[in-house]
Amino acid sequence: MTRALILRTVLVAAAFAAGTFIAWWMVPVAAAAFGYMTARDRGGPIVAGLAAILAWGGLIAWNAMVGPATEVAALLGGVLQVRPSAVYVLTLAFAGLAAVCAAVLGRAAYGVLPGAERGQAD
Amino acid sequence: MTLGAVLYVGSRPIGTAPPLGGLLEPANGVWALARAATLPADASGAIPGLTGAVTVEYDERGVPHVFASNVHDAARAIGYVHARDRLFQLELQTRAVAGTIAELAGARAAPLDRTARAQGLADAADRAWSAFPDTSVAKRLAVAYAEGVNAYIDAMPRAALPFEFRLMGKAPQRWEPRYTAYLFMRMGLTLGYSDSELRRPTIEELVGAEAADALFPAEHPLQDPIQPNGTAGVRADWKPLPPPRPRAPQVATSERAAGVSPWGEALTGSDDVASADERRRYLDDAAVGSNNWVVSPRRSASGHALLAGDPHLALSLPAIWYQAHIVVPDTLDVYGATLLGAPIPPIGFSRALAWTVTNTGADVADYFVETVNDSASPTQYRLDGEWKPLRLRVETIRDNRGRSVAVDTIRETHRGPMLHRDGKWISRRWTVTDGHDAIRPLFGVAMASSVRDALTALDSFNAPAQNFALADSAGHIGLRSTGLFPIRSAKAPRGDVLIDGSRSENDWQGRWRVQDYPQAYDPPQGFASSANQQPKDPRVDRRFLGADWPSPWRAMRINTLLRADSAATPNSMRLMQVDAYSAQPEWFVPAVVAAASGDTALASAAALLDSWNRSYRAEERAPVLFEALMAELAALTWDELLLPASPSGGSPAGARRRVDTPQSSILAGLLRQPESEWWDDRSTRDIREHRDDILRRALGDAWRSVNSRLGPLGDAWARGATRRANVRHLLLPNSPLSRPNVPIPAGGPGSLTPSSGDGNHSASWRMVVELGNPVRAWGIYPGGQSGNPVSPRYDDLLGRWSAGSLDSLRTPRAAGELTRSQRTARLVLRP
Numbered sequence: 029m030t031r032a033l034i035l036r037t038v039l040v041a042a043a044f045a046a047g048t049f050i051a052w053w054m055v056p057v058a059a060a061a062f063g064y065m066t067a068r069d070r071g072g073p074i075v076a077g078l079a080a081i082l083a084w085g086g087l088i089a090w091n092a093m094v095g096p097a098t099e100v101a102a103l104l105g106g107v108l109q110v111r112p113s114a115v116y117v118l119t120l121a122f123a124g125l126a127a128v129c130a131a132v133l134g135r136a137a138y139g140v141l142p143g144a145e146r147g148q149a150d
Numbered sequence: 151m152t153l154g155a156v157l158y159v160g161s162r163p164i165g166t167a168p169p170l171g172g173l174l175e176p177a178n179g180v181w182a183l184a185r186a187a188t189l190p191a192d193a194s195g196a197i198p199g200l201t202g203a204v205t206v207e208y209d210e211r212g213v214p215h216v217f218a219s220n221v222h223d224a225a226r227a228i229g230y231v232h233a234r235d236r237l238f239q240l241e242l243q244t245r246a247v248a249g250t251i252a253e254l255a256g257a258r259a260a261p262l263d264r265t266a267r268a269q270g271l272a273d274a275a276d277r278a279w280s281a282f283p284d285t286s287v288a289k290r291l292a293v294a295y296a297e298g299v300n301a302y303i304d305a306m307p308r309a310a311l312p313f314e315f316r317l318m319g320k321a322p323q324r325w326e327p328r329y330t331a332y333l334f335m336r337m338g339l340t341l342g343y344s345d346s347e348l349r350r351p352t353i354e355e356l357v358g359a360e361a362a363d364a365l366f367p368a369e370h371p372l373q374d375p376i377q378p379n380g381t382a383g384v385r386a387d388w389k390p391l392p393p394p395r396p397r398a399p400q401v402a403t404s405e406r407a408a409g410v411s412p413w414g415e416a417l418t419g420s421d422d423v424a425s426a427d428e429r430r431r432y433l434d435d436a437a438v439g440s441n442n443w444v445v446s447p448r449r450s451a452s453g454h455a456l457l458a459g460d461p462h463l464a465l466s467l468p469a470i471w472y473q474a475h476i477v478v479p480d481t482l483d484v485y486g487a488t489l490l491g492a493p494i495p496p497i498g499f500s501r502a503l504a505w506t507v508t509n510t511g512a513d514v515a516d517y518f519v520e521t522v523n524d525s526a527s528p529t530q531y532r533l534d535g536e537w538k539p540l541r542l543r544v545e546t547i548r549d550n551r552g553r554s555v556a557v558d559t560i561r562e563t564h565r566g567p568m569l570h571r572d573g574k575w576i577s578r579r580w581t582v583t584d585g586h587d588a589i590r591p592l593f594g595v596a597m598a599s600s601v602r603d604a605l606t607a608l609d610s611f612n613a614p615a616q617n618f619a620l621a622d623s624a625g626h627i628g629l630r631s632t633g634l635f636p637i638r639s640a641k642a643p644r645g646d647v648l649i650d651g652s653r654s655e656n657d658w659q660g661r662w663r664v665q666d667y668p669q670a671y672d673p674p675q676g677f678a679s680s681a682n683q684q685p686k687d688p689r690v691d692r693r694f695l696g697a698d699w700p701s702p703w704r705a706m707r708i709n710t711l712l713r714a715d716s717a718a719t720p721n722s723m724r725l726m727q728v729d730a731y732s733a734q735p736e737w738f739v740p741a742v743v744a745a746a747s748g749d750t751a752l753a754s755a756a757a758l759l760d761s762w763n764r765s766y767r768a769e770e771r772a773p774v775l776f777e778a779l780m781a782e783l784a785a786l787t788w789d790e791l792l793l794p795a796s797p798s799g800g801s802p803a804g805a806r807r808r809v810d811t812p813q814s815s816i817l818a819g820l821l822r823q824p825e826s827e828w829w830d831d832r833s834t835r836d837i838r839e840h841r842d843d844i845l846r847r848a849l850g851d852a853w854r855s856v857n858s859r860l861g862p863l864g865d866a867w868a869r870g871a872t873r874r875a876n877v878r879h880l881l882l883p884n885s886p887l888s889r890p891n892v893p894i895p896a897g898g899p900g901s902l903t904p905s906s907g908d909g910n911h912s913a914s915w916r917m918v919v920e921l922g923n924p925v926r927a928w929g930i931y932p933g934g935q936s937g938n939p940v941s942p943r944y945d946d947l948l949g950r951w952s953a954g955s956l957d958s959l960r961t962p963r964a965a966g967e968l969t970r971s972q973r974t975a976r977l978v979l980r981p
Contacts, residue, residue, distance in 0.1 A: 045177070048175050048176070048177040049177045049178065051171075051172075051175075052160060052171035052172055052174070052175035052179070053157070053160065053161065053171060055175075056153065056156070056157065084175070084176050087176035087177055087181070088176045088181055090176075091176060091181045091182060091184040091185055092184065094184060094185045095183075095184030095185050095186070095187040095188065095940070096184050096187055096940050096942075097181060097184040099184070099187075099939075099940040100180060100181055100183050100184050100940050102886065103313070103886050103887070103939055103940060104180055106885055106886030107317065107882065107885050107886065107887075118170075118174065119174045119176065119181070122156070122160070122170060122171070122174055123174075123175075125152070125156050126153070126156045126157070126160065126171075129152045129153030129156055130153055132153070133153055
């Protein structure tokens with residue numbers, strides 16, 4: 029992974045993290061936009077997925093620095109009758125999957141939207 | 151397609167699971183609870199309606215000390231801090247009364263809602279609330295309190311949304327002032343409800359009216375009453391128990407007569423949490439019970455009056471109580487255990503006065519058999535020869551998606567709601583739903599500076615009837631059973647039987663005069679106590695106040711200890727609250743040991759009981775055998791009270807239920823009648839058993855039962871290993887939000903720390919106050935101040951409660967008085 033790619037991933041993750049404060053669905057919305065904008069790049073959806081995992085993982089780490097996040101995982105895991113680690117996995121997988129799928133959709137849209145076609149012709 | 155699935159589960163509930171997106175996102179979702187676990191060191195907020203700034207300082211135990219310039223601002227601040235720490239509890243208990251839990255938790259809760267609507271608690275509260283003048287103390291304080299709650303809800307950060315709301319995908323509703331009245335309805339249901347009259351016909355069919363009277367007497371045979379009767383010690387008025395004489399050869403009453411809430415049953419046919427069995431356990435003298443006592447200065451080491459109280463209730467997380475200290479300069483300075491939903495503590499102390507309560511347990515609900523115009527769907531009832539219209543109340547139960555899941559028509563006479571049972575329409579008159587204002591008298595107590603003033607303020611306290619113990623800094627003590635006690639008609643003088651509803655002359659004729667209430671003020675003995683026993687000696691006053699009173703085992707122990715201690719201290723009060731001795735075994739063990747003498751098979755069991763010091767300390771091994779013995783003894787002796795097997799075959803073979811169980815003191819009295827018919831085991835047709843046969847069999851069965859359960863006599867039998875407290879979450883009892891298996895170092899049936907078999911009841915708050923200058927106080931409850939399950943304040947008091955410790959309670963006179971180490975957080979509220 030190149031330095032540029034790392035930087036791009038981090039920037040996208042920061043955008044996802046900021047969007048999460050508005051609502052969780054900002055992640056797929058932003059990922060779709062990212063997928064659209066990076067339609068000609070290979071690996072755009074992967075970057076989106078990694079960035080989403082990084083964003084939500086970072087936010088979990090922030091919660092853990094401020095308070096007992098491990099107890100939150102244990103609590104929710106107990107209620108859902110899964111291991112606490114599964115709560116982490118579920119959270120990050122949800123974010124990653126939402127971002128990857130939305131980015132794929134964004135990339136696909138690039139090929140069908142009129143504006144995109146013009147852009148491609150240019 | 152995958153994205154669609156992710157978006158769907160992210161935004162839509164699946165079954166009972168909430169939308170995952172909002173739940174899992176770590177900015178404001180469930181992970182954010184970690185950030186809300188501790189209160190910020192400095193915070194501010196706004197409450198519209200405040201007339202000045204209010205400072206709230208939290209001490210190291212999470213207790214808010216509210217400093218306000220007037221009582222209404224203080225009430226606003228209490229509403230705010232209640233919501234800040236316990237918002238979900240506020241909502242749940244309100245919905246429990248309103249019958250709208252299903253709107254929060256889904257259709258599974260509909261039976262609870264139907265029962266609540268049938269009881270008519272919210273309907274009665276709404277009517278009472280409407281009748282309060284806008285200028286009344288109750289209404290003004292409740293409105294101010296609501297402003298505080300709603301100010302918090304409006305400003306609540308998304309990160310602070312309680313866990314339970316997140317799980318259900320719901321947001322909190324706005325708090326209405328009338329919900330304060332709902333709270334006291336809820337307390338009335340918990341403490342003032344009774345329906346033994348509904349079981350009475352079945353009992354009379356099984357054993358006859360005379361025996362029924364003796365088994366569940368209005369005059370308890372062991373007298374150590376709340377109002378001192380001049381006797382130093384218990385007085386036993388044993389009368390021979392009349393033999394069982396079934397009234398009819400065939401008992402027609404169905405098995406449903408026991409163990410099922412009549413209100414739930416009337417509508418749903420399903421069991422309800424407040425079943426008769428549950429109440430039976432609650433009322434059982436051996437299982438649970440509250441204590442309080444006051445000591446005059448001449449019997450205390452410091453020369454100051456002392457007060458101690460430990461109300462026992464169902465244990466829960468969050469706990470029922472929330473500690474708060476309110477200071478309004480020159481007006482109010484009160485520290486107490488508040489209830490969520492009310493700005494004034496029912497239990498607490500000021501600089502001059504301390505007070506606490508136990509439940510009176512008076513019979514304040516009567517049931518009337520009504521004559522109706524249509525047995526299936528009545529619209530009128532007969533009264534004094536005329537048809538009167540029934541009030542019809544249509545109740546629609548909705549689920550969490552707003553769908554109607556049940557529509558019930560509740561019928562009411564002028565007495566109250568009706569239930570339909572065994573073909574009869576029965577209405578209920580109940581002091582709790584008559585409409586009452588608990589805020590004004592409790593506020594009056596908080597403002598009072600003497601026992602006399604406080605008792606005067608309590609004159610208007612109606613329900614649920616409580617035994618208020620009080621002590622003041624001038625050295626006066628008092629104890630009074632306070633509430634609306636109905637005067638029954640001379641035509642229907644007893645409240646423990648079904649009453650003919652067709653004549654208005656059978657209605658209540660008024661209420662007892664306050665001076666007739668059971669009470670003591672500066673009694674010559676130098677102390678007064680209550681432990682749910684019969685409040686007044688029937689030799690002093692024979693008017694009906696209730697029946698089937700709990701055995702006075704705890705009262706006897708309290709009074710014995712207080713008589714023996716002429717230099718009481720706060721620490722001796724604390725030790726009494728966790729005293730492990732039980733007076734109950736003394737009335738049974740000698741007879742059992744004597745009956746077992748010479749029987750080698752019972753030698754080990756008898757020796758264990760005989761060597762027992764009657765203490766329920768953790769290391770004792772005899773208590774587990776004694777408890778099993780008492781259960782076997784009740785089962786073998788009271789077989790006459792077994793209901794016939796259900797014709798539908800609903801009950802498994804051998805699982806017949808008793809319609810009711812007499813108090814253990816009735817059994818103690820029966821020990822004096824060794825040849826009584828009650829000892830005969832009806833299942834052995836050709837054999838006539840006597841007392842000692844049953845005692846031996848019960849001991850043998852108990853011994854085998856405990857051996858089978860715990861193995862041979864050893865460490866596994868120790869009290870500490872066999873009994874635990876289970877502190878369960880209000881909504882999710884079997885989740886990590888609960889704290890099961892909390893060790894209890896001492897206590898058991900009949901002791902001052904009784905515990906029910908399931909461990910769900912115990913001391914909900916313990917408090918000791920010394921009325922010196924300054925007042926010193928100690929207290930604890932099993933839980934913590936915060937409702938956030940990941941907060942260290944969620945259960946931080948539980949360990950010390952379990953160990954029998956009390957925390958020293960801080961009472962700063964002004965903001966800034968707490969030291970830096972004592973103050974953990976500060977909140978400034980402004981208009």
